[in-house]
Amino acid sequence: xxxxxxxxxxxxxxxxxxxxxxxxxxxxxxxxxxxxxxxxxxxxxxxxxxxxxxxxxxxxxxxxxxxxxxxxxxxxxxxxxxxxxxxxxxxxxxxxxxxxxxxxxxxxxxxxxxxxxxxxxxxxxxxxxxxxxxxxxxxxxxxxxxxxxxxxxxxxxxxxxxxxxxxxxxxxxxxxxxxxxxxxxxxxxxxxxxxxxxxxxxxxxxxxxxxxxxxxxxxxxxxxxxxxxxxxxxxxxxx
Amino acid sequence: xxxxxxxxxxxxxxxxxxxxxxxxxxxxxxxxxxxxxxxxxxxxxxxxxxxxxxxxxxxxxxxxxxxxxxxxxxxxxxxxxxxxxxxxxxxxxxxxxxxxxxxxxxxxxxxxxxxxxxxxxxxxxxxxxxxxxxxxxxxxxxxxxxxxxxxxxxxxxxxxxxxxxxxxxxxxxxxxxxxxxxxxxxxxxxxxxxxxxxxxxxxxxxxxxxxxxxxxxxxxxxxxxxxxxxxxxxxxxxxxx
Numbered sequence: 146x147x148x149x150x151x152x153x154x155x156x157x158x159x160x161x162x163x164x165x166x167x168x169x170x171x172x173x174x175x176x177x178x179x180x181x182x183x184x185x186x187x188x189x190x191x192x193x194x195x196x197x198x199x200x201x202x203x204x205x206x207x208x209x210x211x212x213x214x215x216x217x218x219x220x221x222x223x224x225x226x227x228x229x230x231x232x233x234x235x236x237x238x239x240x241x242x243x244x245x246x247x248x249x250x251x252x253x254x255x256x257x258x259x260x261x262x263x264x265x266x267x268x269x270x271x272x273x274x275x276x277x278x279x280x281x282x283x284x285x286x287x288x289x290x291x292x293x294x295x296x297x298x299x300x301x302x303x304x305x306x307x308x309x310x311x312x313x314x315x316x317x318x319x320x321x322x323x324x325x326x327x328x329x330x331x332x333x334x335x336x337x338x339x340x341x342x343x344x345x346x347x348x349x350x351x352x353x354x355x356x357x358x359x360x361x362x363x364x365x366x367x368x369x370x371x372x373x374x375x376x377x378x379x380x381x382x383x384x
Numbered sequence: 385x386x387x388x389x390x391x392x393x394x395x396x397x398x399x400x401x402x403x404x405x406x407x408x409x410x411x412x413x414x415x416x417x418x419x420x421x422x423x424x425x426x427x428x429x430x431x432x433x434x435x436x437x438x439x440x441x442x443x444x445x446x447x448x449x450x451x452x453x454x455x456x457x458x459x460x461x462x463x464x465x466x467x468x469x470x471x472x473x474x475x476x477x478x479x480x481x482x483x484x485x486x487x488x489x490x491x492x493x494x495x496x497x498x499x500x501x502x503x504x505x506x507x508x509x510x511x512x513x514x515x516x517x518x519x520x521x522x523x524x525x526x527x528x529x530x531x532x533x534x535x536x537x538x539x540x541x542x543x544x545x546x547x548x549x550x551x552x553x554x555x556x557x558x559x560x561x562x563x564x565x566x567x568x569x570x571x572x573x574x575x576x577x578x579x580x581x582x583x584x585x586x587x588x589x590x591x592x593x594x595x596x597x598x599x600x601x602x603x604x605x606x607x608x609x610x611x612x613x614x615x616x617x618x619x620x621x622x623x624x625x
Contacts, residue, residue, distance in 0.1 A: 274432055
């Protein structure tokens with residue numbers, strides 16, 4: 146094989162395109178499930194930080210600090226190998242979903258905590274004084290106001306999560322990164338490094354770039370709605 | 385209608401309410417005055433459990449309010465108007481007014497909007513229904529907040545220094561609305577304020593608080609003519625112009 150970007154290398158990647166598509170789909174599936182888990186954990190654990198109960202606040206701190214201050218790779222190894230030795234086999238996919246979800250859940254929790262913490266105390270009190278339940282208060286009054294603050298960093302976390310599916314390689318995953326690596330090092334398929342990595346990167350870009358773009362559009366729309374939009378109305382009112 | 389029974393409240397080591405006993409009758413207009421830090425806001429906030437008393441009992445409309453049932457009791461009986469208005473900035477005025485009636489009081493959207501427009505008329509801001517709160521002046525926001533409180537059709541409305549955050553020129557428009565309510569609606573009103581003119585116009589009774597205690601109570605006339613306590617005299621001489 147001659148040259149990094151030789152025609153034969155590209156042909157090789159093309160012939161094995163199903164491998165890349167499969168990896169892409171696996172990465173997407175794992176990511177979506179892990180995102181749902183991380184958002185759920187993020188909301189629940191994030192809200193615990195604002196609780197009046199000391200126990201809940203402690204759970205929040207322990208979870209966030211423990212997860213954020215140990216490597217994801219270690220967490221996934223513990224979940225997969227250590228549990229396997231003690232007789233519980235979760236399977237690669239489930240292990241991936243749980244470890245990514247739990248890991249990014251800790252970051253999401255901090256994002257939610259900051260977003261909710263930015264809302265003035267008066268908003269909570271107004272809702273309480275009207276007799277809203279905790280859920281109603283959060284759903285109708287607090288979270289809709291926090292969303293602008295929460296959105297950009299949580300999309301960052303989602304993008305990071307998708308890229309972090311790469312750690313599944315250590316437990317023999319069939320995500321995009323693992324399959325790409327297996328492809329370029331494989332006995333029959335090896336060697337086509339440059340095109341394979343390029344394709345792999347392009348596929349990641351294909352998911353992540355639209356996501357972050359969509360988020361920034363959404364964010365500026367939300368800002369417009371009660372920032373500039375309101376200012377416009379004021380102008381009209383003054384005229 | 386409201387009964388505070390031996391209420392004590394601590395914030396950390398600070399003893400901010402010292403054995404408060406206070407009863408408010410149905411339809412009564414009670415004004416609470418006193419220097420800042422006297423516990424008057426905390427007293428009124430205990431009435432809807434925004435502050436939970438450290439000890440003592442609060443009864444609203446015959447029911448004891450506790451940490452467990454507060455959401456339901458408050459929903460059924462009381463509304464509050466805050467110093468900082470606390471309108472929901474992400475909703476239009478109309479949504480601010482209809483949210484609780486639709487979500488908490490089982491009204492249809494149509495009923496809630498009829499109610500909202502009715503009370504917008506009462507506060508004279510019908511034309512502001514579709515704007516967002518941050519386009520309004522402080523006085524207008526507070527009138528909307530009063531309309532929001534009225535939309536719950538509670539028997540009790542608590543006012544926590546409703547004019548203290550307002551520009552002097554907008555205070556009167558809010559007071560006018562409150563006087564109108566006091567005279568026309570059979571609502572129990574508890575008002576923490578420094579506006580003695582308002583107290584004189586509508587209050588059935590005035591309570592003076594200092595250092596977490598009720599020092600003196602009586603009719604507004606009593607406070608204007610011959611308050612007994614020196615502390616009260618000194619305070620009133622500063623705020624009555």
